[in-house]
Amino acid sequence: MATAKDRAQVAGHAPAGSGLNDDIGEDKRLALYRSQVRLRDAEQRAYDLFLQNLVKGTSHLSLGQEAIAAGFGEAMVKGDLSFCTYRGHAHTLARGVPVEKVLGELMQKDNGLMRGKGGSMHLTSEEHGVMGSYAIIGAHLPIACGAAWRAQYKGDKDVSVCFFGDGTTNIGAFHEALNFAAVWKLPVVFVCENNLYMEYTPIGDVTAVEHPAADRAGSYGLERIVIDGNDADVVYRTAQKAFAKARAGEGPSLIECMTYRHSGHSRADPAKYRPEGELEKWKERDPIKIYRERLKAFGVSDAKIAEIDASVRKEVDDATEVCKAAPMPPLDILTTDVYADGGWAWRN
Amino acid sequence: MPEISYRDAVIRGIAQEMARDNDVVFLGEDVAKAGGVFKATVGLYEQFGPLRVRDTPISEQAIMGAAMGAAMTGLKPIAEIMFSDFFAVCFDYIANEFPKSRYMSNGQTKCPLVVRTGNGAGSRFGAQHSQSVENWCMMIPGLKVVAPSSPIDVIGLLAASVRDPDPVIFLEHKSLYATKGEVPDGEIVDKLGTAKILREGSDCTIVALALMVSRALAAAETLKSEHGINCEVIDVRSLVPLDTQTILGSVAKTHRLFTVEENPRLCGWGAEIVSIVADEAFYDLDGPPVRITTPHIPLPAADILEDIVLPTPARIVETVRKSLGA
Numbered sequence: 001m002a003t004a005k006d007r008a009q010v011a012g013h014a015p016a017g018s019g020l021n022d023d024i025g026e027d028k029r030l031a032l033y034r035s036q037v038r039l040r041d042a043e044q045r046a047y048d049l050f051l052q053n054l055v056k057g058t059s060h061l062s063l064g065q066e067a068i069a070a071g072f073g074e075a076m077v078k079g080d081l082s083f084c085t086y087r088g089h090a091h092t093l094a095r096g097v098p099v100e101k102v103l104g105e106l107m108q109k110d111n112g113l114m115r116g117k118g119g120s121m122h123l124t125s126e127e128h129g130v131m132g133s134y135a136i137i138g139a140h141l142p143i144a145c146g147a148a149w150r151a152q153y154k155g156d157k158d159v160s161v162c163f164f165g166d167g168t169t170n171i172g173a174f175h176e177a178l179n180f181a182a183v184w185k186l187p188v189v190f191v192c193e194n195n196l197y198m199e200y201t202p203i204g205d206v207t208a209v210e211h212p213a214a215d216r217a218g219s220y221g222l223e224r225i226v227i228d229g230n231d232a233d234v235v236y237r238t239a240q241k242a243f244a245k246a247r248a249g250e251g252p253s254l255i256e257c258m259t260y261r262h263s264g265h266s267r268a269d270p271a272k273y274r275p276e277g278e279l280e281k282w283k284e285r286d287p288i289k290i291y292r293e294r295l296k297a298f299g300v301s302d303a304k305i306a307e308i309d310a311s312v313r314k315e316v317d318d319a320t321e322v323c324k325a326a327p328m329p330p331l332d333i334l335t336t337d338v339y340a341d342g343g344w345a346w347r348n
Numbered sequence: 349m350p351e352i353s354y355r356d357a358v359i360r361g362i363a364q365e366m367a368r369d370n371d372v373v374f375l376g377e378d379v380a381k382a383g384g385v386f387k388a389t390v391g392l393y394e395q396f397g398p399l400r401v402r403d404t405p406i407s408e409q410a411i412m413g414a415a416m417g418a419a420m421t422g423l424k425p426i427a428e429i430m431f432s433d434f435f436a437v438c439f440d441y442i443a444n445e446f447p448k449s450r451y452m453s454n455g456q457t458k459c460p461l462v463v464r465t466g467n468g469a470g471s472r473f474g475a476q477h478s479q480s481v482e483n484w485c486m487m488i489p490g491l492k493v494v495a496p497s498s499p500i501d502v503i504g505l506l507a508a509s510v511r512d513p514d515p516v517i518f519l520e521h522k523s524l525y526a527t528k529g530e531v532p533d534g535e536i537v538d539k540l541g542t543a544k545i546l547r548e549g550s551d552c553t554i555v556a557l558a559l560m561v562s563r564a565l566a567a568a569e570t571l572k573s574e575h576g577i578n579c580e581v582i583d584v585r586s587l588v589p590l591d592t593q594t595i596l597g598s599v600a601k602t603h604r605l606f607t608v609e610e611n612p613r614l615c616g617w618g619a620e621i622v623s624i625v626a627d628e629a630f631y632d633l634d635g636p637p638v639r640i641t642t643p644h645i646p647l648p649a650a651d652i653l654e655d656i657v658l659p660t661p662a663r664i665v666e667t668v669r670k671s672l673g674a
Contacts (some may be wrong), residue, residue, distance in 0.1 A: 064489035081421070104391060118452035126456045132449060136440050142413020143445070149414055152419040153373065153399060160417070173440075176407035180414065183405065338490055340513035347487070347590040347624075348541060 039090040041316045058134045061088035064262035067287035069094040071235025083144040086121035090131035095128040100319035111326040121240035138173030140276040148186035159246045160188045167198025169212035182220040187246035190254045195261045213256040229257025230287040349530040357499035358388040361506035375402045376428025410440035419461040432467040432481045446515035447490025462509045472522030474649035480610040485517045486587045493587040495519040497561035499529040504538025521558040541589030549580035552604035560608040567664035603634040613641040
């Protein structure tokens with residue numbers, strides 16, 4: 001795993017200053033940090049708003065898993081496409097979607113990304129390359145294949161990136177999509193976020209192999225890749241490599257990112273099934289904590305870090321106020337956009 | 349006018365649209381090199397090449413998902429699901445993904461695709477390769493559902509489906525592939541949501557779909573020649589959008605309504621039409637609307653059994669005659 005490489009680099013450079021000799025570089029590192037803090041603060045805010053009964057319906061947070069969405073988000077370029085799951089707030093935000101558009105949708109307000117018609121589990125912002133969040137496990141892996149097929153057919157250079165959890169690896173669509181993508185050599189990158197639990201059950205209890213995604217890669221002629229999903233540098237480097245392969249026409253990748261969610265599966269889950277001490281152990285490997293230390297090791301000042309923290313906090317605070325003040329959706333959108341003519345007529 | 353088969357009309361319809369628009373691509377099991385298990389796609393691979401006509405693994409979810417992803421991002425895919433019964437293994441896309449993405453995204457997501465499939469009974473294949481699943485599809489908001497009964501309608505409605513910006517389920521009837529009909533040369537483009545009056549009459553309206561259309565027409569001939577009953581026969585052609593005006597107009601003239609449906613009785617498409625007529629044209633009716641359907645049983649394989657369960661011209665004749673008291 002690349003964490004050792006990171007430690008070596010940090011130790012080797014021991015820099016006071018920019019970290020410019022590093023392969024990632026200071027600008028990108030600051031962006032990776034900002035993105036992770038932004039995802040953390042927005043998700044924490046979403047949780048707080050639940051407690052105030054201002055976020056309705058269900059919600060699935062990525063607290064603790066931010067390095068993956070941030071690492072891939074920062075490696076993607078304009079035109080690349082994200083296909084997310086119901087646990088997709090972070091991946092949506094990581095493509096640059098404003099916090100207020102996401103929180104607005106969670107609060108089911110008219111200012112939300114889909115004006116309250118989709119809700120937390122279906123965040124979509126095509127202008128940012130977020131091609132939907134899918135709440136039926138596995139459904140979006142074949143869909144990402146289709147978008148990649150279009151790129152291949154048209155000679156477009158974009159990559160389709162498909163995020164999903166460890167539980168997805170046991171549904172048929174996962175296997176259909178991997179085989180399909182491999183046979184057609186599609187420019188798609190499958191990203192498994194292995195947070196150790198499929199909903200409430202340990203993934204190891206219900207899976208025949210230790211690494212639910214990576215240990216199946218060989219079945220489809222793909223490289224076995226397991227990475228530290230809590231280290232944004234590792235994620236970012238791995239993403240870049242997979243994207244380069246996809247853009248070169250060399251086919252799909254399947255990347256298993258080891259991580260842990262700090263909260264329950266969904267709003268309704270207090271996560272009492274976790275063994276004692278497990279959460280605390282993983283919190284020592286909190287991706288934001290890791291990354292703050294990384295920045296300091298590269299010589300980024302405390303003041304610079306505090307400045308990023310404060311500006312992110314302001315964005316989330318401002319977004320919260322905008323959403324609280326936003327109106328509910330008007331009733332006349334109830335029947336819009338069922339069909340492409342904008343309406344819902346099924347008969348004359 | 350030259351005659352071609354329903355099967356060749358499928359080939360011609362796909363070819364017409366692929367020749368017109370490079371964004372039209374076609375995928376499915378055995379559809380390319382083998383030309384399809386029903387030989388309804390023969391020659392397309394040779395004409396349009398391996399990038400546009402693609403064989404897939406036996407992965408119905410991958411086929412449907414790939415069609416959707418391609419449609420969302422700029423292509424106009426035609427996907428084949430070999431037997432409509434297999435919709436059950438990829439129903440997520442039919443029920444949850446194709447039809448709801450536009451609505452859930454507040455209009456951001458588009459899904460202009462066509463799913464072609466072999467539908468219906470008559471081949472003695474048994475309960476899992478013979479079903480008429482039009483009612484499975486009709487009940488889902490966001491889908492369009494089309495079922496042609498003749499070669500010319502295959503071409504025209506297929507073209508309209510490919511050019512339509514919504515997801516369209518295109519149900520080809522397996523027992524019609526070998527049938528022939530007159531088709532003019534040149535481009536043919538029809539319109540979704542338009543029923544066709546195939547036979548004018550004054551005594552009752554018979555509404556039918558796909559394979560049942562020719563049976564309704566045959567029954568109408570007998571009812572006229574042997575019982576003096578003049579039936580108006582309407583081919584619905586498109587369940588969504590549904591041309592209710594043609595049906596209501598006909599009932600206003602004939603005052604009696606019969607539906608002939610191959611789908612099993614419960615929640616069949618005719619129930620919706622009867623409901624609309626009861627709501628909106630109750631006082632036009634001189635008697636109860638009558639549905640002639642396959643019974644609510646799985647389809648048997650043996651020919652003698654399968655032939656009994658589908659509505660036949662004889663059953664249509666008998667039902668109409670008794671209902672009209674002739």
